[in-house]
Amino acid sequence: MPTAALLGAEVQCGDLRVLDDAGVAALRAAWLDNLVIVVRDQTLSDPELMAFGRRLGELDSAPLASTGNEKARAHDEVIVVSNVMEDGKPIGVLRDAEVVWHSDNSYRDVPLSFSALYALEVPPTGGNTGFANMYRALELLPPDLRRRIDELTIKHDMTYNSVGDLREGFKPVTDVRQAPGPSHPIVRTHVETGHNALYLGRRPNAYIGDLPVDESEKILDALWAHATESQLTWHHRWRAGDLLIWDNRCVMHHREPFDAGARRVMHRIQGKGDQPVRRLDANSLPHPRSASASRDNA
Ligand code: OGA
Ligand code: MN
Numbered sequence: 001m002p003t004a005a006l007l008g009a010e011v012q013c014g015d016l017r018v019l020d021d022a023g024v025a026a027l028r029a030a031w032l033d034n035l036v037i038v039v040r041d042q043t044l045s046d047p048e049l050m051a052f053g054r055r056l057g058e059l060d061s062a063p064l065a066s067t068g069n070e071k072a073r074a075h076d077e078v079i080v081v082s083n084v085m086e087d088g089k090p091i092g093v094l095r096d097a098e099v100v101w102h103s104d105n106s107y108r109d110v111p112l113s114f115s116a117l118y119a120l121e122v123p124p125t126g127g128n129t130g131f132a133n134m135y136r137a138l139e140l141l142p143p144d145l146r147r148r149i150d151e152l153t154i155k156h157d158m159t160y161n162s163v164g165d166l167r168e169g170f171k172p173v174t175d176v177r178q179a180p181g182p183s184h185p186i187v188r189t190h191v192e193t194g195h196n197a198l199y200l201g202r203r204p205n206a207y208i209g210d211l212p213v214d215e216s217e218k219i220l221d222a223l224w225a226h227a228t229e230s231q232l233t234w235h236h237r238w239r240a241g242d243l244l245i246w247d248n249r250c251v252m253h254h255r256e257p258f259d260a261g262a263r264r265v266m267h268r269i270q271g272k273g274d275q276p277v278r279r280l281d282a283n284s285l286p287h288p289r290s291a292s293a294s295r296d297n298a
Contacts, residue, residue: 002034005234007133007251007289009034016042016052016243024055031056031114032193034289036131036246038236042118044243046078049118049269053077056245057271060112062105064158065093068168081117081266083258096264097163099255101132101228103248104270106201107158107181113273116245121265122238126258129244130235131251134197135287137227138187141198145222149208153183154220157205164204176207176216183209186223189279190249195287197250198227199276227252249273250287 002009011030013023016039031037044052053059061076070090073079080092105111117129138146157179159170166172173179186208188199200206203224208216236244246253258264 002289003234006136006232007035007131008234008236009037011037011039013039016044017048019052028056031245031247035133035135035251036234036236036244039243039245040239041241042243043241044118046075046267049116049243049267050075050077053116053269053271056116057113060105060270060272062112062270064105064108064167065161066168067093067161067165077269079268079270081268082264083260084263084265092265093161093165094163094255095165096127096258096260096262098257099162099253100164100202100204101224101252101254102162102202103134103199103252105248105273106184106199107156109182110275111184111273112248112270114245114247114271116243116269118267118269119238119240119242119244119265120267121263122240123258123262123264126256126262127264128235128237128256130233130254130256131246132228132232132253133290134199134227134250134252135190135195136290137232138196138198139286139290140232141223141226145219145226149186149219149223152186152211152219153209154186154199154201155179155183155207155209156181156201157207160204162202173205176205176213179205179207184276185278187278188249188276189282190247191274191277193250193287194279194281194283195250195285196278196282198223199249200224200227200252228254249276
């Protein structure tokens, strides 16, 4: 069931532990078509979560997720996203803070394809996760800005995570031109769907290569204001047992903060992606989900 927004769908496929191959293929197709999908009422141990994830694609261990303070991971491929403390140490990353709009692991040469977040405990309010459609963001970009950024790249800073925590082994950034991280094209062709999308990563310490810093900041501010407009977004309200799977190549996500006294425990797995590229033979039609939404709104 697609949502009323420009992305997102609930997939009803029963228990993921016993889903057959045709079911996995249908779920994967729904994910590419809707950019983010939710499957509800699941009961998954970490090994079951990993086993299901491997049916979507090769898993990645996202090596830079840690800030160095958390408990060691029980499985390399499973990242705990939580505010819960045990023995004086956080059991996971991202605390209870607002998580700024971002695409996972854009600061690596080869970012992730999917991320899948499985909810074990959710707070009574707050902590919703929002998603924004970057195919549509590109399609709706004002023509002047679209032309201006067409051939440009963004350097994606590795230093901080999406709640602003310094990653293990990095020094604070004082000049965006010096921030460590790979450069990726701003217009990215999705290798599975063939459609172009806007690829922005994270706003803090981003830099558009070789431009004067003022000019880079001005263009980035305009891109970000546009790409996070509410018409492009859909927000998921969590229930325990939800598995949410999103496509980092064509969506950004954001989390609302939540009450520090409430517990939120999520287990995340993630799929190995591909190096972002711009292809000249990209599909010039709108992505189908964007096209159907614009038809419905006409
Ligand atoms: C993540 C993330 C948001 C959330 O796990 O990559 O951004 O809702 N999480 O916890
Ligand atoms: Mn994230």
